[in-house]
Amino acid sequence: MINIAIVDDHEMFIEGLVLVLSQVDNFNVVATFSSGDEFLSSIESLTIDIVLMDINMTGKSGIETTKICKVKKPEVRIIAVTMFVEDSYYMQMINAGAHGFILKKAGKFELTQAINEVYKGGNYFSQEILKKMAFKAISKKEDDPDQLSSREVEVLQLICKGMSTKEISERLFLSTKTVEVHRSNILKKTNQKNVAQLVIWALKHNYCSL
Template sequence: MINIAIVDDHEMFREGLVLVLSQVDEINVVGNFNSGDSFLKALEELDIDIVLMDIKMEGLNGIETTQRAKSVKPDLKVIAVTMFVEDSYYMQMINAGAHGFVLKKAGKYELVQAIHEVNNGGNYFSQEILQKMAFKAISGKDEKENQLSTREVEVLQLICKGLSTKEISEALFISQKTVEVHRSNILRKSDQKNIAQLVIWAIKNNYTTI
């Protein structure tokens, strides 16, 4: 069972999410909150795996809420559920620790897919959001100063597809520990802090396409 919390200041949208997710057997909504403050006050008592977080909220926004939540529970996974906003918000949300982005207009299937992929240790980006971020990033394309090895490129491409460490291990017939070593080397060479940033970097540098 995947325990979910919802944080959004639009009541009708929250209620809609609760209704949609209540129809999915393996998902359990354990709480929904109308503000970042109310969520943070209840966080320590909540048994949750993933929080669906709006970015633009009255009071404490989703970026600040995510930062504070991750400081309390570092393993908490965050999926931003949002409309299109300024590009800077996306990168700030990634830097705060978000594992994925889903547009509010997305259907039930995409939302459930995002929850499963993030819960399994991957990342999920709505294609429209990924294209928007990648298009903006291309103009500031980075030089590949630290060239990746052939194996690192293979691992990177599978990371960009949202595969977990276990799935990459099985696909490439290497141990999970070896996958983690490659992942660490790729992050070091690319000078990225997390996997979400790495996906954008890989697109900018033509290691993968969207």
């Protein structure tokens, strides 16, 4: 069972989301919150795996709420939910600790896929959002990374497909520890802080495609 919390300041959206999620057998909506402050005040008593977090909320933003949530409960995985494709918030949300992005207009299938992928330890990005981040976001010029080995390229490409460490180890017949070492080395060589940033970097440098 995947325990889910929803943080959004639009009541009608929350009601619709709860209705959709209740139709999926292994999803359990534990609680809903209309603000970041309300969510954070209850976080210690919650048993949750996934948080669907609105980015733009009155009061504390989804970015601020995500940062604090990851400090208080680092094991909780967060999927950012947004109405618009807005470039300016995405990297901030990634840096705050989000594991995925999905648009509010997404259908039940995509929402289910996003939650399952992130729950398994992977990442999920709406294709529309990925295109925005990869090709239109303004970023500083990056130095060329140290040469990636052929094995690291294989691991990187599977990471870009949203695979978890366990799934990559099974695909490449490697131990999970070896995959984690490769993942760590790739992050160091590319100078990226987390897997979400790494996916964007890989798209920009043609290691994977949409």
